[in-house]
Amino acid sequence: MPTTTVAPDATFFIALNAGSGHDETEERRSTIESVLGAAGRRFQLTMIDQPDTIDEVAAQLARQAADAGGVLVAAGGDGTINAVARQAINHGCAFGVLPQGTFNYFGRTHGIPEDLSEAVHALLASRLHPVQVGMVNERVFLVNASIGLYPKMLEEREVDKKQFGRSRFVAALSALKTILSPHRRLRLVLNLDGKLQRMRTATFFVGNNRLQMEQVGIPPLSAALEDGHLAAVAPRTKGKLGMLWLMLHGALGQLGRLNQADQLATFSFKRMQVKVKTLSRRRKIKVATDGEVSYMSNPLEFRVLDEQLLLLKPDPAPVSAPQTGPLPACAPGLVDIR
Structure with missing residues (x-):
């Protein structure tokens, strides 16, 4: 126990x-x-x-x-x-x-x-506080899990850090270099509560960290994380210029403004299956979890772990700001994106 x-x-x-x-x-x-x-x-x-x-x-x-x-x-x-x-x-x-x-x-x-x-x-x-844990297949993630361009970005970042040192500036330049390099879009089939949705995107990102969602400018998703959900983010945009535009908005904390422009799919969920359509059914998928890259079986099962992590941390300071309600399990507009 x-x-x-x-x-x-x-x-x-x-x-x-x-x-x-x-x-x-x-x-x-x-x-x-x-x-x-x-x-x-x-x-x-x-x-x-x-x-x-x-x-x-x-x-x-x-x-x-x-x-x-x-x-x-x-x-x-x-x-x-x-x-x-x-x-x-x-x-x-x-x-x-x-x-x-x-x-x-x-x-x-x-x-x-x-x-x-x-x-x-x-x-x-510090005192013990229960903390939400995400899972993809049998792998734990505390911050995020992702497939597509983001794992590639992490691998390139590690190479660049070994050469130029560890800093957020080096990480940003490395990310820019990866976005400008050739990359393929993913063909995904999402299963949310038995409903299938198709999507094409350069990267599929699942977050479990309030601060990260707030910094890129998607407050409703950060609120959803406080309500026992995971947050999914996927760019609909095509091409390098589109990805650069998204990266700039993310750096400025303004990704949330792009939802109305139909450039970004965002929604929250508790459990979801993601199948990556590939030429080989047995091919494993490269997945990044909290900055570490590994290969996992396709399809991927994302879920909130029932058992929480008991973390020693400082008691939170009183917050007087109004609460923001979570997004629905699947936000409108997440439809057949091809």
Whole structure:
């Protein structure tokens, strides 16, 4: 049974991604050890030196956390957080985050500081809150999942980051380069509550992160995420110029203005099947989940996971702004787009 409470002195079992340079990694380790040591908090910090060992290491730490009534903590970017969170869900233990990535959508959404020292202090003062988890086939995603152009963009971004360094500016230039390169449109068949819809699009994006939806300018979808739904976004536009136009609106937080122009399909849902029409029925589909690319069986099953992630995070500040209602399960206009 998953935990519903955590002791004030529960041990932290920390998985620290060592993907950065040696000096930066040692500085992060020192910061975590210094803050927790000064607070007198028990912890076990394990370095993840090889990306292909992250699942094994996280599973081992999750078993220890579950047995000890402790907290499994991920220190890294959204991809690392995703991998460690999977094990927290599988083993039913509490979960904590020390965000250290480029965009840190998950941590920022939940009010967790990006500065490492501040994040460790926040972890010490946090309480458990249930957090919605998305699934595509059997893969968890906390921020987003996508097919088409977006996974290709992520792969190119990783290559560029290794050459030019990790920054949001490098990520933006890499995305621009990918959009200007040749790419095919997807032919999709969506099954929503037994109703089939056909669509052609360069990329199909499913979001599970309020902050990301707000930043690109689609507030109704961010509200839907608070109501137990996932958010789907797909450009209807054709050609490189059209994609550049969408990218500009997204950067300015104005994607929502394009809905009336029939350039963007947006809707919310709890469960949906997406079949990618290909020449081979057995061909697997490249899918990106929280920045990590893998291959999955076709069709894809998107859904909200019944079991929520129990996240240690700061209590939210009081909000006085009026609430915005969610979109219907399938917004008008999502029809045969060919």
